[in-house]
Amino acid sequence: MALDASRPTTTPVGVTPPAEPLGFWASYQTARRNVLELIPRVAYHEPVLTGGARPGWIMVQDPDAIERVMKTAVDDYPKSSVLKRLMRPRQGSNMIIAEGEAWRKQRKAMAPVFAHRALDASVPAMTDAAEATCARLGDGGQIDMFPQMVQATCDVIADVTLSGRDAIDRDVITDSINRFIATVGRISILDLMNAPRWIPRPSEILDRSRSEMDRRADEVIAARRARGPSDPPDLLDLLVASAGDDPDSDTLIEARNNLTGFLFAGHETTALSLTWALYLLGLDQSVQDKARAIAQDTLGDRAAASADIPHLGYHGQIIEESLRLYPPAGLLSRTATKPDTLAGKPVKPGMTVMLPIYAIHRHTELWDDPNGFNPDRFAPEAVAKRHKFAFLPFGAGPRICIGYAFAMWEAQVILATLLARYRFSLPQGFEPDPRMWFTLRPHTGMPLIVERL
Numbered sequence: 001m002a003l004d005a006s007r008p009t010t011t012p013v014g015v016t017p018p019a020e021p022l023g024f025w026a027s028y029q030t031a032r033r034n035v036l037e038l039i040p041r042v043a044y045h046e047p048v049l050t051g052g053a054r055p056g057w058i059m060v061q062d063p064d065a066i067e068r069v070m071k072t073a074v075d076d077y078p079k080s081s082v083l084k085r086l087m088r089p090r091q092g093s094n095m096i097i098a099e100g101e102a103w104r105k106q107r108k109a110m111a112p113v114f115a116h117r118a119l120d121a122s123v124p125a126m127t128d129a130a131e132a133t134c135a136r137l138g139d140g141g142q143i144d145m146f147p148q149m150v151q152a153t154c155d156v157i158a159d160v161t162l163s164g165r166d167a168i169d170r171d172v173i174t175d176s177i178n179r180f181i182a183t184v185g186r187i188s189i190l191d192l193m194n195a196p197r198w199i200p201r202p203s204e205i206l207d208r209s210r211s212e213m214d215r216r217a218d219e220v221i222a223a224r225r226a227r228g229p230s231d232p233p234d235l236l237d238l239l240v241a242s243a244g245d246d247p248d249s250d251t252l253i254e255a256r257n258n259l260t261g262f263l264f265a266g267h268e269t270t271a272l273s274l275t276w277a278l279y280l281l282g283l284d285q286s287v288q289d290k291a292r293a294i295a296q297d298t299l300g301d302r303a304a305a306s307a308d309i310p311h312l313g314y315h316g317q318i319i320e321e322s323l324r325l326y327p328p329a330g331l332l333s334r335t336a337t338k339p340d341t342l343a344g345k346p347v348k349p350g351m352t353v354m355l356p357i358y359a360i361h362r363h364t365e366l367w368d369d370p371n372g373f374n375p376d377r378f379a380p381e382a383v384a385k386r387h388k389f390a391f392l393p394f395g396a397g398p399r400i401c402i403g404y405a406f407a408m409w410e411a412q413v414i415l416a417t418l419l420a421r422y423r424f425s426l427p428q429g430f431e432p433d434p435r436m437w438f439t440l441r442p443h444t445g446m447p448l449i450v451e452r453l
Helices: 024-033 063-072 081-087 100-114 116-137 145-162 170-182 202-206 209-227 235-243 250-283 285-299 306-311 313-325 380-384 404-421
Strands: 048-051 057-060 140-144 332-335 340-342 345-347 352-355 422-425 434-436 440-442 447-452
Touching (some): 063 352, 081 332, 100 116, 100 235, 100 250, 116 306, 116 404, 140 145, 145 250, 209 235, 209 250, 235 250, 250 285, 250 404, 250 422, 250 447, 285 306, 285 313, 285 422, 306 404
Parallel strands (some): 057 352
Antiparallel strands (some): 048 057, 140 447, 332 352, 422 447
């Protein structure tokens, strides 16, 4: 990955875009290394780009046009075949790739877990995870904070999803996710050739990550069906209830798929937002000092709890700025099914509609000093003045991530607890390497100097 050598040391690391859109072979090679390097330089200051052979593609950065794709005419822009291929389970469907009524039914079944009262009941799991993280960090040292954040958020989602009643090996979850991202989660040349879905991609033939996760999930579901539901019901209970009584039904396979999807998405994005936030705070000690003072005044020597969240708004702003600079899903794609116009450009059925979230979040017409780190962008008065579709870390419109509020609460609890007890700084000469295959990860990890206060 090429980095901008002229970047001031106080500016967070970023990806250097190509001067022009890449050709077929260069696109494939680049996507295998870092999907974000497919986004051309012009996408960071123009509202829309078009290109490719028929039916071609359109890359959209204009917030009004994005709103049309993701909200106003959402049913006319289903997820693209490549995105569905990457997210499709081995059998059946799940809420991520489902469309129309099938998606609405699944989302409705899961909504109670993410209602405000249920979120409040989930905070103790977040508090416990924050305490456990501090225990692992001990007196500090140079520590890779990415696996630390993965373990913390994995503990939370497993506890909330399964109520702590059903054992599932956290190492199995994280190992399966890492293998998936390194293999199946990378674009295949067959994807770029629009090869039919029934032609297996080489990485899928050798992949065992999803089959292992499916097997573990089936065991957990069978155990829950035998024991009965929790009180109050957790996400697994809702999934099992929606599947009915037939142990061989397609809806039970769907429940399994949604369980594994939440175990993945429910902790990966939050772990990444926390990891990048700690890097940004290590880069800007003044922001870290301000956030620490708020955390210490609010928490004293205890971990953050539900009642503290209203007082941790600045920590939420830090997380949102982290999500702006390093969105977990840096590029989304849809397929147009009807003729349309986006930002003045004609759209034909079959066109691939790309939403380069990474570039939108660093667009010169949408953000002041777009490559700089400034949590004040997310102060309430600043948010009120900004187009709602200029900030899209969890999507937008009716298909916005169902766990968005959950992820924000979790990140605030963990971040505030850590900052009240530790100082984070960057090792001499260290610079992270942001790469996106499936999610935007620090390719070389995030080793930080951790100092116990």
